[in-house]
Amino acid sequence: MKKFQILGLKNKIDLITEEIVKNSQIELLKKEKINKDFKYDQVENFYKPYFNRLNKIMDSLNLDQEIKNINFEQLNKFSLEELEDFINPIEKKINKLERITKKLDDEEKRLNNLIRHVYVMRNIDIELQSLKNLSYVTLIFGSLSQERYKRLIENVTEIPILVLKVNEDQERVWFFTFAKKNYQQKALDILNSVNFNRIELPDRVKEQPKDILNQSRHRLDKIEIIRDQIKLEFKKLKHRYQQHLFEYYRQALIFNRITDVNNSFYGKSDYFFITTGWISEENETEFEKLISNKYPEVLYSSQEVEFAEEEPPTIIENPDWIKSFSSLVKLYGLPKYGEIDPSLFFALSYILLFGIMFGDLGQGLIFVLLGLAVYKNKIKFITDQGIGYILISLGSSSMLFGTFYGSIFGMEDLIPALLIRPMENIMVWLGFTVMIGIFLLIISMIFNLFNSFKNKDYKEAFFSDSGLSGLILYLFLLSNLAAYGLQNSLLIPLPLTLAVVIILLLLIFFKEPLGNLLVGKKFSVDKKISEYLLESIFELFDSALGYLSNTLSFLRVGAFTLNHVGLSMAVIILSEMVSNSAGSLLILIAGNIVIMVLEGVVIGIQILRLEFFEIFSKFYSGSGREFKPLNIE
Amino acid sequence: MAALFQYPAINAKLKALSSKMLKEEDFQNLIELNSVQEAFNYLYDNTYYHKDLEDISGQEIHRRQLELNLKKSLVFSEDFLNKYLSSDLKNFVEHYFKKFEIEDLKIILRTILMENEEDYLSDNLIYIDRNQKINFNNLIQASSYEEIQEVLKELHYAEILDEFSEQYQQNKNLFQIEMTLDFHYFSRLNDLAAEFSNKDQKYFNKIIGTQIDLLNIQWIYRIKKYYNLSSGEILNYIIPFHFKITREELRKMSQVDNPNNLVKQISYAPYQRLLEKAVEDVNNIFERFFLNYIFMQLQQIKSESFFTISNILAYLYLREYELRDIITIIEGIRYSLPDDRIKNFLIRKEV
Numbered sequence: 001m002k003k004f005q006i007l008g009l010k011n012k013i014d015l016i017t018e019e020i021v022k023n024s025q026i027e028l029l030k031k032e033k034i035n036k037d038f039k040y041d042q043v044e045n046f047y048k049p050y051f052n053r054l055n056k057i058m059d060s061l062n063l064d065q066e067i068k069n070i071n072f073e074q075l076n077k078f079s080l081e082e083l084e085d086f087i088n089p090i091e092k093k094i095n096k097l098e099r100i101t102k103k104l105d106d107e108e109k110r111l112n113n114l115i116r117h118v119y120v121m122r123n124i125d126i127e128l129q130s131l132k133n134l135s136y137v138t139l140i141f142g143s144l145s146q147e148r149y150k151r152l153i154e155n156v157t158e159i160p161i162l163v164l165k166v167n168e169d170q171e172r173v174w175f176f177t178f179a180k181k182n183y184q185q186k187a188l189d190i191l192n193s194v195n196f197n198r199i200e201l202p203d204r205v206k207e208q209p210k211d212i213l214n215q216s217r218h219r220l221d222k223i224e225i226i227r228d229q230i231k232l233e234f235k236k237l238k239h240r241y242q243q244h245l246f247e248y249y250r251q252a253l254i255f256n257r258i259t260d261v262n263n264s265f266y267g268k269s270d271y272f273f274i275t276t277g278w279i280s281e282e283n284e285t286e287f288e289k290l291i292s293n294k295y296p297e298v299l300y301s302s303q304e305v306e307f308a309e310e311e312p313p314t315i316i317e318n319p320d321w322i323k324s325f326s327s328l329v330k331l332y333g334l335p336k337y338g339e340i341d342p343s344l345f346f347a348l349s350y351i352l353l354f355g356i357m358f359g360d361l362g363q364g365l366i367f368v369l370l371g372l373a374v375y376k377n378k379i380k381f382i383t384d385q386g387i388g389y390i391l392i393s394l395g396s397s398s399m400l401f402g403t404f405y406g407s408i409f410g411m412e413d414l415i416p417a418l419l420i421r422p423m424e425n426i427m428v429w430l431g432f433t434v435m436i437g438i439f440l441l442i443i444s445m446i447f448n449l450f451n452s453f454k455n456k457d458y459k460e461a462f463f464s465d466s467g468l469s470g471l472i473l474y475l476f477l478l479s480n481l482a483a484y485g486l487q488n489s490l491l492i493p494l495p496l497t498l499a500v501v502i503i504l505l506l507l508i509f510f511k512e513p514l515g516n517l518l519v520g521k522k523f524s525v526d527k528k529i530s531e532y533l534l535e536s537i538f539e540l541f542d543s544a545l546g547y548l549s550n551t552l553s554f555l556r557v558g559a560f561t562l563n564h565v566g567l568s569m570a571v572i573i574l575s576e577m578v579s580n581s582a583g584s585l586l587i588l589i590a591g592n593i594v595i596m597v598l599e600g601v602v603i604g605i606q607i608l609r610l611e612f613f614e615i616f617s618k619f620y621s622g623s624g625r626e627f628k629p630l631n632i633e
Numbered sequence: 634m635a636a637l638f639q640y641p642a643i644n645a646k647l648k649a650l651s652s653k654m655l656k657e658e659d660f661q662n663l664i665e666l667n668s669v670q671e672a673f674n675y676l677y678d679n680t681y682y683h684k685d686l687e688d689i690s691g692q693e694i695h696r697r698q699l700e701l702n703l704k705k706s707l708v709f710s711e712d713f714l715n716k717y718l719s720s721d722l723k724n725f726v727e728h729y730f731k732k733f734e735i736e737d738l739k740i741i742l743r744t745i746l747m748e749n750e751e752d753y754l755s756d757n758l759i760y761i762d763r764n765q766k767i768n769f770n771n772l773i774q775a776s777s778y779e780e781i782q783e784v785l786k787e788l789h790y791a792e793i794l795d796e797f798s799e800q801y802q803q804n805k806n807l808f809q810i811e812m813t814l815d816f817h818y819f820s821r822l823n824d825l826a827a828e829f830s831n832k833d834q835k836y837f838n839k840i841i842g843t844q845i846d847l848l849n850i851q852w853i854y855r856i857k858k859y860y861n862l863s864s865g866e867i868l869n870y871i872i873p874f875h876f877k878i879t880r881e882e883l884r885k886m887s888q889v890d891n892p893n894n895l896v897k898q899i900s901y902a903p904y905q906r907l908l909e910k911a912v913e914d915v916n917n918i919f920e921r922f923f924l925n926y927i928f929m930q931l932q933q934i935k936s937e938s939f940f941t942i943s944n945i946l947a948y949l950y951l952r953e954y955e956l957r958d959i960i961t962i963i964e965g966i967r968y969s970l971p972d973d974r975i976k977n978f979l980i981r982k983e984v
């Protein structure tokens with residue numbers, strides 16, 4: 001990853017941005033501090049309103065705004081007048097159609113409201129018109145939301161008006177309000193304060209309620225017909241302008257984006273512009289060549305930078321099936337620049353551990369099938385294909401270990417065990433899983449060595465508890481333990497053993513000052529000495545304990561294998577207790593589902609725990625930031 | 634039982650943060666400064682606002698910019714709070730912060746529809762740009778009610794805006810919209826608090842209930858003094874919750890003729906005293922009396938209980954009041970008020 005600057009004359013600014021966006025593998029930095037002499041002035045984006053209008057038109061016409069694969073060919077800057085001339089007539093037509101639709105909506109709403117009101121009176125033989133012009137009483141028709149209606153009823157105690165509910169549904173209430181003529185204004189004021197929706201009777205209603213009902217329904221039908229015609233009009237418009245729209249849209253999109261980028265990432269002086277960003281080394285050679293050939297008067301420079309100061313972003317590239325696991329890694333954090341991306345290691349160890357803990361040929365097969373279903377988009381509510389990948393790989397691993405253990409749907413006696421039956425060799429099995437743990441721990445310490453050497457962090461590499469000293473200490477302790485267990489004697493005499501251990505512990509203890517010594521500083525610490533000692537004592541205690549607890553933590557892997565067998569046994573015993581075969585099959589199936597869900601989740605979490613606490617803490621800081629290249633979106 | 638696990642982590646964190654808040658002497662020092670630049674330097678060098686002011690350090694400081702950064706520091710606390718909260722509390726706190734969004738929304742409506750002062754929006758909005766559902770640039774470039782509606786259509790206030798759009802076109806009046814937004818905010822907050830344990834509800838009432846009571850009193854007082862609305866209208870407009878005032882009292886208050894008689898309708902003695910003092914003191918800002926009352930309550934509440942929501946609420950309110958005082962001081966300095974007068978505007982100054 002390299003940091004680059006581009007400096008050029010202002011009239012080239014759009015072209016350079018175009019190249020950057022086109023490249024789509026360059027990250028620009030916002031308002032870098034070094035460019036203090038340049039101002040971050042905003043230029044008005046003339047394309048924005050046009051772009052927004054085009055967007056709206058596309059929305060109204062139901063056209064997809066495909067911007068994934070926009071090509072940059074034939075960008076001939078059209079004049080804004082030309083654009084205006086194109087947009088304006090379409091917009092006018094659409095606006096007209098939308099205005100009509102709105103009117104129809106309103107009319108429909110009004111009619112529906114009216115029906116609600118008049119429906120109660122359908123059996124009364126009076127002319128509604130006569131209600132409108134009473135001499136002493138005013139009649140107001142209206143509707144309100146339920147909640148507001150309640151409030152109105154509570155608060156309207158002071159004025160002599162009568163509120164009568166005539167109809168309601170879940171959300172709204174329709175009501176009449178009667179008020180004495182001289183209180184009409186007061187009544188309206190209070191109704192307005194709850195923002196009621198007044199429903200006016202049609203102007204010339206001579207008829208009786210049931211005639212009004214019929215009439216309204218008839219008009220509703222008519223509205224439907226007009227709506228269909230409008231739809232047709234929209235389709236016509238779409239057909240006619242589609243091609244041109246896409247072309248203008250593409251250009252407006254690109255120019256709009258370019259201006260936005262100019263505004264947010266570029267420093268400008270009277271004649272120059274400057275910008276900085278990150279670019280990968282492979283990409284750079286080509287990009288630099290392109291810039292220097294095409295725009296000889298634009299200056300491009302780049303430099304390697306100190307990681308510690310600048311924190312470059314990390315490009316994360318993995319094949320699809322690992323990507324789904326790396327979303328789990330992201331829960332912990334993104335790899336720092338120059339740090340090993342643990343996704344592959346994580347994925348492999350996760351799959352391995354899952355298989356060991358959940359070895360079952362039948363249940364594994366079901367996971368695989370489920371995964372395939374997700375992958376092929378057969379299951380509607382899971383759209384993330386990554387879940388498919390995870391299920392398939394975990395399921396396959398589970399199937400593999402199922403054949404090793406001879407276990408299918410929890411039944412241990414149907415197929416022969418290829419390798420071992422864990423339940424019958426418990427101690428061997430637990431020992432084996434601890435070995436796997438040791439193996440994983442050693443690998444993660446080696447990763448740490450690799451990371452620290454790569455980043456030239458020699459303090460961490462040589463003296464930390466998961467660095468070289470730590471690794472030697474761990475291996476030394478393990479081999480002594482093994483020797484003692486096998487031959488009942490230590491590798492080297494006890495005093496010597498103790499001496500080695502203590503020396504290694506001291507190295508870890510004095511990590512800070514020793515590290516300083518390595519980089520040519522004095523043997524001293526930056527903090528207060530008492531503080532440092534106290535901290536180090538605890539840390540040392542913690543890491544010594546950590547070797548033990550981290551290792552033993554992997555016992556859970558074996559324990560869950562046994563747990564799985566145990567649960568299966570329980571299900572089988574239950575199913576055998578039922579006398580009829582249909583019942584026992586049912587219990588077998590239900591039991592298997594319970595095991596798959598319950599154990600699947602528990603084991604998934606347990607492995608995550610092992611990875612995060614035991615393994616990642618050894619080598620993975622997860623404090624990185626993802627590389628976010630600029631693109632057209 | 635759940636509270637035992639829910640609160641200790643966040644409350645411990647809040648205790649630590651509270652200890653960094655500004656002391657009396659900080660306010661004294663600030664008041665004695667002579668320019669906005671000095672105030673900035675003081676805050677930057679001596680207080681926890683340091684990191685929020687980082688990005689404008691080294692420039693010439695403008696009052697608006699400084700205030701904006703300070704205000705934003707308050708809304709940023711949402712992020713760290715979220716890390717410590719369980720999901721239902723998270724919901725509550727998330728909604729609590731919506732009050733800043735609503736304030737932003739009011740500013741937007743007023744500025745775009747009434748005043749249209751350039752750059753005012755980007756200098757004064759503190760929260761709404763955090764909302765991912767909004768295109769902020771489109772929002773501040775909007776120029777009509779419809780355009781605002783369009784940008785905000787993903788928010789749940791969209792309903793309110795839709796409901797009033799017709800009415801707004803007719804009378805160009807934002808009053809009802811603003812009232813409805815507040816109403817909406819407090820109803821939702823109240824609904825969320827209804828799920829709380831009894832103890833939490835007690836503190837919710839003590840803090841937010843008191844605030845609602847005082848807001849309502851203030852409202853009725855102002856309506857009585859400056860407008861002529863009927864009792865029913867007043868009751869429809871105020872926030873329909875009450876804590877130490879009864880419904881009946883609210884009704885009676887809505888019916889009095891002379892604003893000075895409001896006191897007689899309130900039976901809760903502390904409110905009585907408060908309102909009496911506030912009405913008498915014509916020179917001062919009415920609101921400050923109420924804020925000071927809540928401020929005093931908070932001082933007590935903040936160390937009362939470790940296993941309830943009280944600490945979170947107290948922290949949020951105290952941070953906000955601290956901020957308001959700092960901003961008052963900065964404005965006082967900017968307009969060269971004498972020190973004593975600035976002091977009289979502070980929430981923390983005893984009434």
